[in-house]
Each structure stands twice: as structure tokens, then as C-alpha cells.
Amino acid sequence: MGKPVISRPKEQPPAGRAVEQSVMGPVDKAMEVLSALVETGAPHRLADLARRTGLTKPTVHRLLRGLAGSGFVEPAEGGSYRAGPRLLGLAAAALDSGPALRRIRPVLAELRTRTGLLAHYAVRDGDAAVCLEVSEPAREYALELRPGSRAPLLLSAPGLAVLAALPPAEAEEAFSAAEAAGHPLPVSAADLRDEIAAAAERGYAVDDQYEQEDHRALASAVRDAEGRVVGAVALTGLVFTLDRAGVELYGPMVRAAARAVSAGLVSDGHPGLTVAREAVRDLGAGL
Numbered sequence: 001m002g003k004p005v006i007s008r009p010k011e012q013p014p015a016g017r018a019v020e021q022s023v024m025g026p027v028d029k030a031m032e033v034l035s036a037l038v039e040t041g042a043p044h045r046l047a048d049l050a051r052r053t054g055l056t057k058p059t060v061h062r063l064l065r066g067l068a069g070s071g072f073v074e075p076a077e078g079g080s081y082r083a084g085p086r087l088l089g090l091a092a093a094a095l096d097s098g099p100a101l102r103r104i105r106p107v108l109a110e111l112r113t114r115t116g117l118l119a120h121y122a123v124r125d126g127d128a129a130v131c132l133e134v135s136e137p138a139r140e141y142a143l144e145l146r147p148g149s150r151a152p153l154l155l156s157a158p159g160l161a162v163l164a165a166l167p168p169a170e171a172e173e174a175f176s177a178a179e180a181a182g183h184p185l186p187v188s189a190a191d192l193r194d195e196i197a198a199a200a201e202r203g204y205a206v207d208d209q210y211e212q213e214d215h216r217a218l219a220s221a222v223r224d225a226e227g228r229v230v231g232a233v234a235l236t237g238l239v240f241t242l243d244r245a246g247v248e249l250y251g252p253m254v255r256a257a258a259r260a261v262s263a264g265l266v267s268d269g270h271p272g273l274t275v276a277r278e279a280v281r282d283l284g285a286g287l
Contacts, residue, residue, distance in 0.1 A: 026063075029053075029055060029059060029063055030066075030067060032053040032054075032055065033049060033055070033060055033067070034072065034073075034083075035053075036053050037049065037081060037083055038083050038087075038148045039052065039149070043076035043080035043081055043082035044080055044081055046060060046061055046064070046079065049064075067084070068081075071085055071087075072084050072086050073087070101121070101132060101133055103264040103265060104222075104231075104261050105133060107119075107233065107257045108120065108133060108233070108257075109135050110257070111135070111233070111253065112135040112136070112137050115235060115253070116241070117236065117237040117242060118134065118135070118136050118137065118143050118236045118237065119135040120133060120145060120235075120236065121133040121158075121232070121234070122156070122158035122159075122234060123158075123231040123232075124153065124159065124162050124174075124229075124231075127152065127153050127154075127177055127178040127180075127181040127183075128150045129151050129152075129153055129158040129162070129232075130149070131145055131146065131147055131148065131149040131150075131158075132147055132231070133147060143215070143237075143238075145236060151211050152178065152181065152183040152211070153174070153178040154175070154179065154183065155183060155185070155207070155211040156211050156217070157206065157207035157217035157218055157219035157232070157234050158217075158219040159178075160195060160199055160207065161204060161205040161219035161221045161232040161234070162229055163196050164196045164197075164199035164200040164205055164221065165200070165221035165223070166229055175192075175193070185210075186210050187210070202251065202255075203251075203252075203255040204218050204219060204220040204251045204258075205218070205219050205220070206247060206251070207219070214239050215237070215238060215239065216242040217234055217236040217237075217242075218234060218242075218250060218251050219234035219254065220232060220254045220255040220257070220258035220259075222265070223262045224262075224265045225265055225266045230265075233254055233258040233261060234254065
């Protein structure tokens with residue numbers, strides 16, 4: 001806790017997408033553009049979308065025109081672009097239909113009420129953690145987190161929690177792939193490995209200003225009925241609202257919430273006594 005703030009260079013496109021690949025098909029390119037379009041900071045200008053995707057400006061412009069004609073993209077002020085009504089409708093339908101999200105929403109609301117912090121749920125997408133659901137408290141300052149927000153896997157509490165819950169070989173492969181993506185790290189890879197090991201031991205990970213200055217977050221992994229890691233429950237707050245004492249108080253609550261969701265997913269599938277017993281035990285101790 002309390003490490004010095006480290007400035008980060010301006011965001012660069014992931015190494016694997018820095019140069020347009022001839023083997024990338026039109027559908028792949030369109031998906032890259034849509035993914036960049038819904039990142040934080042919309043609406044986005046053409047040059048920004050080209051930089052984020054690694055595609056050329058003419059390619060991005062051609063794809064935007066085609067996607068706009070289908071309602072997935074719409075022009076915004078100043079020659080920029082944002083998600084269109086068709087894309088927003090599909091996203092809303094998808095977010096409303098998943099069994100994990102149906103289980104997670106009341107749990108996030110409970111965490112938000114008990115802690116006064118922003119509660120959220122995220123899943124892994126390659127070298128990133130993607131936020132799918134947010135329960136935000138009403139207060140005078142707001143945190144920039146919304147469904148669809150992406151964060152580098154190694155710099156976010158949900159990403160670290162997921163890595164801590166994976167089998168060692170799979171976790172090492174995911175760690176190496178995320179490291180190769182080239183995102184600037186605020187601490188050494190060895191320190192991140194230590195945090196992942198500690199997270200596996202205590203059941204929740206801590207993002208101590210890794211992703212964003214003055215922000216701290218906690219997260220614990222969620223498993224489905226087969227025991228697979230499907231995402232992570234998280235709490236995020238400014239450092240003065242989530243200090244060392246807060247981490248020790250709220251960490252077990254986040255862990256208990258994640259296990260409660262896991263137990264719910266087990267009950268949706270096949271009974272799993274181990275997960276259910278752990279959830280009951282932690283709910284009694286943490287909540």
C-alpha cells in the first residue's frame with residue numbers, strides 16, 4: 001500500500017494490433033473497430049480509432065461507413081463516431097440474458113450499500129478485463145467506470161483475481177500473454193506475480209493504483225457450476241475512501257460476495273457442496 005504514484009506514457013495500441021495484418025478478414029477488422037468504439041472516452045475521432053486498432057485510416061473510415069449504414073455506428077459532433085442504436089440494443093439484450101449477471105446484480109447492490117463504494121463485475125477478454133455490470137453509489141464524485149470499460153489484465157483487480165484463481169499453467173500462459181501486450185506496468189512483473197500469489201492465498205486481489213492514480217480496488221473470482229473461472233466481483237474507490245483498514249475490512253466481503261455468486265451458479269447447474277459450503281462460511285464471516 002502507499003506506493004509512490006508513477007506516471008504512465010500515452011496509451012499505445014496493443015503490440016499484436018500495431019500493424020494491419022493482411023490475414024485479418026473484414027469481419028475481424030469490423031470487430032476491432034467496434035471494440036475500440038465502445039472504449040471509454042466516446043465519441044471517438046477517426047484518427048483515434050485507427051491508432052487503437054492498428055488499422056489504416058481509409059480502412060477504418062470504410063468500415064465505419066458500412067457499420068453506420070447498418071445502425072451499429074452513428075456519426076457524432078466534430079467528425080467523430082459513437083455506438084449506434086443497433087449495437088446498444090444488442091449489448092443491452094446480451095447483458096440482460098446471462099445467468100451470471102442475473103446472480104451478480106443483487107450482490108453488487110448489497111456490496112455498494114454496505115461499503116458506499118462502487119461495486120462491479122468484470123470478465124477476462126484476452127489480455128484485458130472487461131466490465132459488464134456496475135452498481136455505483138450516489139456521491140459527489142464519480143469514478144469513470146461503466147459497462148464495456150476495458151483495463152489491462154495485469155493492472156486491474158479483476159484481472160489479477162482471475163489470474164490468481166486459474167490453474168498455475170493456465171495462469172502463467174495468460175500472464176505471459178498479457179505482459180507481451182506491452183502495457184506499461186507501474187510495478188515490476190515480479191511484484192505482480194507476488195500479488196497474484198497473495199491473492200490466491202487470501203481469496204481476493206488488490207489493485208493499489210496500478211490502473212489509475214488515486215484509485216484502489218479489490219476483486220475476487222467467480223466460478224461456474226463446473227468450477228471454471230468466469231469473472232470477478234470487485235470494489236473500487238479513491239485511495240482515501242479505501243485505505244489499508246478498508247482493504248482489510250472489505251476484502252473478505254468481496255470474497256464472500258464472489259463465492260455467493262459462485263454458489264448461485266452452482267445451484268443453477270449441478271450441486272457443488274464445496275463451493276456452497278465455502279460461500280456459507282464466508283458470508284457468515286464477511287457480511
